[in-house]
Amino acid sequence: xxxxxxxxxxxxxxxxxxxxxxxxxxxxxxxxxxxxxxxxxxxxxxxxxxxxxxxxxxxxxxxxxxxxxxxxxxxxxxxxxxxxxxxxxxxxxxxxxxxxxxxxxxxxxxxxxxxxxxxxxxxxxxxxxxxxxxxxxxxxxxxxxxxxxxxxxxxxxxxxxxxxxxxxxxxxxxxxxxxxxxxxxxxxxxxxxxxxxxxxxxxxxxxxxxxxxxxxxxxxxxxxxxxxxxxxxxxxxxxxxxxxxxxxxxxxxxxxxxxxxxxxxxxxxxxxxxxxxxxxxxxxxxxxxxxxxxxxxxxxxxxxxxxxxxxxxxxxxxxxxxxxxxxxxxxxxxxxxxxx
Numbered sequence: 001x002x003x004x005x006x007x008x009x010x011x012x013x014x015x016x017x018x019x020x021x022x023x024x025x026x027x028x029x030x031x032x033x034x035x036x037x038x039x040x041x042x043x044x045x046x047x048x049x050x051x052x053x054x055x056x057x058x059x060x061x062x063x064x065x066x067x068x069x070x071x072x073x074x075x076x077x078x079x080x081x082x083x084x085x086x087x088x089x090x091x092x093x094x095x096x097x098x099x100x101x102x103x104x105x106x107x108x109x110x111x112x113x114x115x116x117x118x119x120x121x122x123x124x125x126x127x128x129x130x131x132x133x134x135x136x137x138x139x140x141x142x143x144x145x146x147x148x149x150x151x152x153x154x155x156x157x158x159x160x161x162x163x164x165x166x167x168x169x170x171x172x173x174x175x176x177x178x179x180x181x182x183x184x185x186x187x188x189x190x191x192x193x194x195x196x197x198x199x200x201x202x203x204x205x206x207x208x209x210x211x212x213x214x215x216x217x218x219x220x221x222x223x224x225x226x227x228x229x230x231x232x233x234x235x236x237x238x239x240x241x242x243x244x245x246x247x248x249x250x251x252x253x254x255x256x257x258x259x260x261x262x263x264x265x266x267x268x269x270x271x272x273x274x275x276x277x278x279x280x281x282x283x284x285x286x287x288x289x290x291x292x293x294x295x296x297x298x299x300x301x302x303x304x305x306x307x308x309x310x311x312x313x314x315x316x317x318x319x320x321x322x323x324x325x326x327x328x329x330x331x332x333x334x335x336x337x338x339x340x
Contacts, residue, residue: 005156007059008099011118011148014083016043017070019124019140024076034137036127037074039144041068042120043083049108053091053199056156067118070144073126083120093159093237099151108161117152121145160198160212161329163238165263167255170244171280173197175312176213179322203326212238235267239332240325241275245299247309248284252295256302274328277303278321283311 017039024032045067069082096105096115106115122145130138164172180199197213214235235241243259245252256277264271277299285292294309308324310317 003108005056007056007154008063008155009048009059009152010064010149011045011086011088011152012064012066012119012149013044013120014067015146016040016042016121016123016144017072017083018082018143019126019129019141020073020080021127021139022075022076022224023137034127034131035075035077036130037076037078037080038126038139039081039123039309040070040071040082041123042070042144042147043085044116044120044147045086045088045118047088047090047094047096047106047108047115047117049092049093049094049111049113050089051111053089054217055091056094059154067120067147069147070120070123073123073141074078077126077128080123082123087114090154091156093157095157097155099153102153103287105152118150121147125217142323157237158212160210160238160242162201162209162211162242162325163235163260164211164213164242164244165235165278166244167246167249167258170255171214171247171312172244175242175244175280175310176211176317178312178315180211209329211242222245224230235270235273238273240328241270241273242325243277244280245277245279247279247292247295248281252279253298253302256299274322274332275303275305276308276321276328278308278310278317280310280312283314283316 019039020036022034022036024035026032045065065086065088067086070083071080073080090115091108094108095252096108096117097103100104108115113167124142124144125136129143130140130252132138164175166172176197176199179201198209199213200208201211202208212235243256245256249255260271263273279292279296279299282292290307296309299307306324308317308321310321312318
């Protein structure tokens, strides 16, 4: 299945039904008077968050969504039937913008959450509403109003508590495969990961936490270089960033600075997001513990936090790393509950 995280669609609410001009023509009821009913309300276009969707692929081929029109009013003061709403399912995490003004319309995060994006038109009044002392037989009715029409831009931002970031080939996909049941494509060349991968990692308590493996960032990603700029939005929702640095690269310290600078340049508070820093692939330097320790010490001095040394391939150090992940998430949950 293709991973599509942006789409533009057109939505249009249903037209309201026209009011009716009618008069009572019943036996034994002389001068029955006006009896034209009102038109029914047009249906609305509604977006609904669904758990079973992971991509906006459906909107690549279908761009126009219309709700049903309301029905014309009937005789004997009968109101026309309202048009049915058009309900469109979108993945949880979909952000909705007005494509013309770029205004934020809504953010669908929770399963079952709904957002009306195009209201149906109001039904027209039948001639019964125009009865007066001066006009006992009005032959006037109003047409139904058109439904709201809008152009929308949909953006999917993955819902994950932990985002795994780093340069290409830092071992992000290998790590998420080691921690969860996710099986992303893994190879020894840059940009193996072309789309974000999600994996559910089980806490010791048995609860599941969603981790997202974000495709590799490179220098200038926030300006549109490489692949990472396409997926920076997906770490906006994460509560914690797990930053992997490849200890076998030519300059791990420069790699660290590159990612930090991209987070700062992108903005939206990503640079201030809590981070855990881990040096990956220590199995490749198993015979050179002094080098590992020296690089870890430099990174600790730069970041001001503890640096974990791990190997996603051999699983060395993963248990200690995950203990720290759970500790920070629990602290954040406790803080959030105390604030609310």
